[in-house]
Amino acid sequence: MEAKFYSTIDGQVHCGLCPHRCHISDGKKGICQVRKNDGGKLYSLNYGVVSAMALDPIEKKPLYHFHPGSYIFSIGSVGCNFRCLFCQNYSIAQVKGNGWTESFPVIPPQVILQKAQEAVAQGNIGVAYTYNEPTVWFEYMYNIAERVSEAGLKNVMVSNGYIEAIPLDYLLPLMDAFNIDLKGYSNSFYKRMLGGTIEPVRNTLKAIVRAGKHLEVTYLVIPYENDNPARFREVAIWISEILGPDTVLHVNRYYPSYMLDTPATPLKTLLELYAVAKEHLNNVYIGNTGMAEYNNTYCPKCGKLVVERHGMHGNPVGLTNDGRCSGCGSQIM
Numbered sequence: 219m220e221a222k223f224y225s226t227i228d229g230q231v232h233c234g235l236c237p238h239r240c241h242i243s244d245g246k247k248g249i250c251q252v253r254k255n256d257g258g259k260l261y262s263l264n265y266g267v268v269s270a271m272a273l274d275p276i277e278k279k280p281l282y283h284f285h286p287g288s289y290i291f292s293i294g295s296v297g298c299n300f301r302c303l304f305c306q307n308y309s310i311a312q313v314k315g316n317g318w319t320e321s322f323p324v325i326p327p328q329v330i331l332q333k334a335q336e337a338v339a340q341g342n343i344g345v346a347y348t349y350n351e352p353t354v355w356f357e358y359m360y361n362i363a364e365r366v367s368e369a370g371l372k373n374v375m376v377s378n379g380y381i382e383a384i385p386l387d388y389l390l391p392l393m394d395a396f397n398i399d400l401k402g403y404s405n406s407f408y409k410r411m412l413g414g415t416i417e418p419v420r421n422t423l424k425a426i427v428r429a430g431k432h433l434e435v436t437y438l439v440i441p442y443e444n445d446n447p448a449r450f451r452e453v454a455i456w457i458s459e460i461l462g463p464d465t466v467l468h469v470n471r472y473y474p475s476y477m478l479d480t481p482a483t484p485l486k487t488l489l490e491l492y493a494v495a496k497e498h499l500n501n502v503y504i505g506n507t508g509m510a511e512y513n514n515t516y517c518p519k520c521g522k523l524v525v526e527r528h529g530m531h532g533n534p535v536g537l538t539n540d541g542r543c544s545g546c547g548s549q550i551m
C-alpha cells in the first residue's frame with residue numbers, strides 16, 4: 219500500500235508522518251522499519267499485517283475514565299518509531315529485516331470491523347489501535363477507523379504521541395479516546411533512552427485536548443532514569459496547567475525488559491510520585507502493581523467509590539449512565 223504524507227526529491231523520499239522526518243534512499247526503510255522507498259514511492263510495509271488481536275477490558279489500555287467496565291477489540295501490528303531500551307513489546311515493535319512479513323496474517327479493514335461488530339454482544343465498544351506503535355500503521359488504522367466511526371463504534375489510539383501535526387489532524391475527527399505515553403521529563407531522556415524528542419509529544423497532547431477528545435496519560439517510572447520527584451512534579455504541573463487538572467494520569471511500574479535490566483520500580487518510589495501528582499491532579503492511578511486501592515475511582519467531592527477495579531477489570535458500582543457520581547451527582551467522566 220502506498221503511504222501517505224511524503225514527498226520525493228531526486229529519488230529520495232521525505233516521510234512526513236512522524237517527527238523523525240526520515241529521508242529515505244531508494245530501496246531503504248525509515249527508522250520505523252515499516253516504510254520503504256521503492257523507486258521513489260513510499261510504501262507502508264505493514265498495511266493489514268496484524269500481529270495481535272484480542273477483546274481486552276478497556277482498563278487494559280489503560281483507559282479508566284472512558285466507558286469503565288467495557289471491552290475494546292484491540293489490534294496491533296509491527297514496527298515503532300521509537301527505540302525504547304525498555305520496550306515492553308519489543309518482539310513486535312522492534313522489528314528488523316523482512317522476516318516478520320510472513321509471520322502474521324494480512325486482514326482487510328472490513329474484516330476488523332466485522333469482528334468488532336460481532337464482539338459488541340460481549341461488551342465491545344469499538345476498536346483500539348495498540349500493542350505496537352499505531353502511528354507507523356497509519357494508513358491501515360485510518361481505513362479501519364473510518365469504518366468503525368461510520369458504524370457508530372468508538373476508536374481508541376494507544377500511542378507514544380510521536381506524530382506530525384498534519385497526520386494527527388486527519389486522525390483526530392475519527393478518534394474518541396487516546397492513551398499517550400509521556401515517557402520522561404526531559405529531551406535528554408527522550409534522546410538517550412528512545413531516540414526521539416519530547417516537544418512533539420507535548421504538542422500531540424495539547425492537540426488532543428484542543429480537539430476535545432478523551433485523553434489519559436501514562437508515565438512509566440524507571441529507576442534512576444525518570445524518577446526524580448522534583449522533576450516529576452514539573453510533569454504533573456505541566457499536565458495540570460496545560461492539559462487540565464482533571465487529566466487522568468497513570469503512574470506505572472516498570473519491569474526489566476528488552477535491553478534494560480534495571481530492577482523493577484520500587485513501590486516506595488511509585489507511592490512518592492503518586493503523592494506528588496495528587497497535589498496537582500485530581501485523577502491519578504498507580505498501574506502494573508496490583509495495588510487495588512490505587513486503581514479504584516473515588517468521587518473527588520464526596521469520596522464515594524464509583525468504579526471498583528480488580529486487575530484489569532472495572533466495575534462501575536457508583537456511576538450513573540452519564541458519568542456522574544451516584545451519591546452526590548458530581549460529573550466524574
Ligand code: SF4
Nearest residue numbers: 233236239240248250
Ligand atoms: S513514520 Fe517511519 S519512515 Fe516516516 S518519519 Fe517516522 S520513522 Fe521515519
